[in-house]
Amino acid sequence: MMSANESEFQKIYDAFQPKILRYLTHLASESEAEDLTQETFVKIHQRLENFRGESQLSTWIYRIATNTALDRLRSPSFQRAAQISLSENLDETELADKVICPEDKKPLIEKQLIREEMNECIRGYIEKLPENYRTVLVLSEWVGLKNNEIAEILGVTLDAVKIRLHRAKTKLKEELETHCEFYWVEEMPCSVK
Numbered sequence: 001m002m003s004a005n006e007s008e009f010q011k012i013y014d015a016f017q018p019k020i021l022r023y024l025t026h027l028a029s030e031s032e033a034e035d036l037t038q039e040t041f042v043k044i045h046q047r048l049e050n051f052r053g054e055s056q057l058s059t060w061i062y063r064i065a066t067n068t069a070l071d072r073l074r075s076p077s078f079q080r081a082a083q084i085s086l087s088e089n090l091d092e093t094e095l096a097d098k099v100i101c102p103e104d105k106k107p108l109i110e111k112q113l114i115r116e117e118m119n120e121c122i123r124g125y126i127e128k129l130p131e132n133y134r135t136v137l138v139l140s141e142w143v144g145l146k147n148n149e150i151a152e153i154l155g156v157t158l159d160a161v162k163i164r165l166h167r168a169k170t171k172l173k174e175e176l177e178t179h180c181e182f183y184w185v186e187e188m189p190c191s192v193k
Contacts, residue, residue, distance in 0.1 A: 009045050012057070017041065019143070020065050026138045027069045029127070036072060040065045055152055062143070063153045066135060073131060125175040133168035140165055 020040055025033040043064050051060060126134060139150045151161045 005049060009048055012044065012048070012061070013041055016058070016061050020061065023062070023138065023143050024065060024069055026126075026142045027066070027135060028073060032069075032072060036065070036069050039072075040068045043068065056149075059149055059152050062139070062145070062149075063155075066139075066153055070131060070135070121179070122172075122176065125172055125179070128175070129168055129171060133164050133171065136161055136164040137168040137172070 017037065021033055021037045024036045024040070028036055040061075044061060047064070051057070055063075126137065129137065135154065136150055139145045139153065140147070145153070147161045147165070148158055150165075151158045154161070156164075
């Protein structure tokens with residue numbers, strides 16, 4: 001028989017695991033995201049009985065995930081591993097797994113490759129943003145949180161979130177305009193994860 005705490009944790013895990021995995025993939029990297037997600041949910045499980053409800057459950061969970069990721073990103077071992085992984089490229093099977101399309105609307109492989117090249121360039125520059133800018137950008141653009149929620153998760157003021165988000169977007173736009181080649185391909189209705 002599952003205890004009430006175990007049952008509550010299972011509900012939380014089922015509801016939030018895919019969202020946290022996606023968030024951590026954007027914040028850290030695909031290779032780190034699964035481990036970080038597991039580590040996040042271990043911490044949630046350990047701390048669940050101490051959750052007092054002073055903030056929304058989702059805010060509390062994203063705060064734990066963010067802190068877990070930032071601790072890993074700051075660690076010297078991660079810094080060394082990141083240098084190595086930046087030089088590796090995705091193969092075509094990984095590319096096919098990333099494209100979300102109905103089967104009857106799969107773009108030609110050339111369009112997939114062009115889209116992946118653009119996305120890879122964007123991801124590369126997002127990864128190069130300072131972590132405080134990158135975190136705010138990912139929480140806003142990929143997770144879809146409001147600025148006040150981001151402020152609560154990060155423990156900063158609403159003005160700080162707005163400033164960081166503006167600076168992150170400005171810096172990213174400058175880098176993309178300078179360094180990324182964008183090809184405008186007609187009829188590209190599908191999105192990339």
